[in-house]
Amino acid sequence: MADEQDNKKKYLNLLKQSFGPSLIIFALLAIGAGLAVYHFEGSSSYDRAIADALELLAFIAPRIGAAVIIAAFLQILIPREVISRLIGEKAGIKSVFMATVAGSLTPGGPLTSFPVVIALYAAGANKGALVAYITSWAMIGIQRIIVWELPLLGPDITFIRVSASMLLPIIAGILALYIPIRITLTKPPEFK
Amino acid sequence: MNTLTLVAIAMWMCALALMLVSYRRQDGSTEMGLYISLGYLAAMVPRALCAVFMASFATELLPGDLISGWLGSESGIKGILIASVAGILVPAGGVVAFPLALAMIKLGVGVPQLTAFLTSWEVFAIHRILAWEIPFLGLNFVGLRVSSSFMLPPLAGIFAATIIALLNI
Numbered sequence: 001m002a003d004e005q006d007n008k009k010k011y012l013n014l015l016k017q018s019f020g021p022s023l024i025i026f027a028l029l030a031i032g033a034g035l036a037v038y039h040f041e042g043s044s045s046y047d048r049a050i051a052d053a054l055e056l057l058a059f060i061a062p063r064i065g066a067a068v069i070i071a072a073f074l075q076i077l078i079p080r081e082v083i084s085r086l087i088g089e090k091a092g093i094k095s096v097f098m099a100t101v102a103g104s105l106t107p108g109g110p111l112t113s114f115p116v117v118i119a120l121y122a123a124g125a126n127k128g129a130l131v132a133y134i135t136s137w138a139m140i141g142i143q144r145i146i147v148w149e150l151p152l153l154g155p156d157i158t159f160i161r162v163s164a165s166m167l168l169p170i171i172a173g174i175l176a177l178y179i180p181i182r183i184t185l186t187k188p189p190e191f192k
Numbered sequence: 193m194n195t196l197t198l199v200a201i202a203m204w205m206c207a208l209a210l211m212l213v214s215y216r217r218q219d220g221s222t223e224m225g226l227y228i229s230l231g232y233l234a235a236m237v238p239r240a241l242c243a244v245f246m247a248s249f250a251t252e253l254l255p256g257d258l259i260s261g262w263l264g265s266e267s268g269i270k271g272i273l274i275a276s277v278a279g280i281l282v283p284a285g286g287v288v289a290f291p292l293a294l295a296m297i298k299l300g301v302g303v304p305q306l307t308a309f310l311t312s313w314e315v316f317a318i319h320r321i322l323a324w325e326i327p328f329l330g331l332n333f334v335g336l337r338v339s340s341s342f343m344l345p346p347l348a349g350i351f352a353a354t355i356i357a358l359l360n361i
Contacts, residue, residue, distance in 0.1 A: 019238070023242075026246075026288075027238070027242050029246065030242040030243075030245045033250065036249070036253055037252045037253055040253070041252050045252045048252070049245075049248040049249050049251065049252045050248070052248040052251070053244050053247070053249075056248070060240065060244065062200060063203060064233070065207075065233070066200070066203035066206070067203065069210065069211065069229050070210060071232060072225050072228035072229040072232055073207070073210035073213075073221075073225040076214060076225045077210065077213060077214060077221070110323075110328075114325070114328040117329060118328065127336060130333070131336060131337050131340055134337065135315065135337070138315060138317075139311060139314045139344075144286055147236075147286070148290040149290065150203070151199075152290045152291065153293060153297070154195075154199075155195050155196070156195075157297070157306065160307065160355055161306070161307045161310060161311075163351075163355055164304075164307050164349075164352035164355055165311060165351075168311070168341075168344045168348060171344070171347070172340045172344060173340075175340035176336055176337070179336055179339055179340055181332055181335050181336040181339070183330070183333050184332070
């Protein structure tokens with residue numbers, strides 16, 4: 001199970017990174033913002049902000065568990081090969097459409113999606129499909145919707161935003177087919 | 193029971209269903225999945241904590257009247273365009289963008305304007321272009337993608353406004 005070993009190593013790295021300098025900077029920013037509220041807006045504003053934040057945390061906490069389980073298991077249960085097969089070597093606008101569906105279904109962060117773009121290119125996908133894929137993943141990726149948008153913004157806003165965005169990756173992909181920029185992709189630098 | 197509670201229940205049912213599917217495979221994917229879940233959880237919790245406090249401090253600090261004036265639901269196309277530009281300026285992942293979006297809702301930003309803002313961040317997130325897209329896919333690809341997507345954020349905002357008007361939400 002070399003694959004499993006590989007995965008474990010990847011997630012240990014992820015874990016190490018997630019407690020790196022970016023978290024410290026983020027925490028310092030939050031503390032700084034808190035001090036600024038206390039200093040410039042007074043203690044009643046500060047108390048109100050803290051109360052708001054605690055209320056929101058109580059709201060998010062029970063949802064985060066479900067969200068991480070969904071994200072993790074989607075990533076395991078939908079292998080990359082299925083996604084590549086969805087686009088295959090279809091031509092023109094049909095491939096743009098399939099790429100939009102595939103992009104939305106791709107779980108995970110840039111670490112999963114960008115290598116798929118290279119694999120698709122190697123498999124002969126056209127540039128419209130590549131643009132549609134990455135746009136769809138960024139805009140209507142199912143994982144980000146489940147993990148962040150639904151719990152924080154609620155179903156109404158999520159519904160409006162997602163339905164407003166559903167056609168956009170297709171538009172971008174079709175446009176990309178006609179934009180005269182050549183692309184050549186090579187194997188990426190190894191991720192360490 | 194309100195819709196948000198229903199969504200939470202649906203999320204847990206979805207999570208349990210996925211775990212059941214992987215359990216029935218009997219191929220070690222359940223263990224792997226739980227392992228990854230824990231990794232995600234450990235990565236997310238401290239960030240989510242910071243983000244939530246950040247969002248509520250931002251609600252107090254940001255000039256509410258100014259923002260609801262520029263980006264409120266009355267601000268129309270002009271607000272959508274401003275929001276589209278603002279989205280480019282968020283150099284961070286979902287952990288920052290979504291709490292910021294929440295703060296914007298609290299300050300009275302309109303849903304079409306918010307949609308334009310989030311779309312613009314999703315398409316043009318500068319940190320992702322620099323850290324991932326240029327090294328992996330090259331400048332030409334970024335150029336192709338940006339030139340075929342630059343009008344999407346305002347379009348998303350206009351579509352959102354249309355949906356709201358059609359469905360009377």
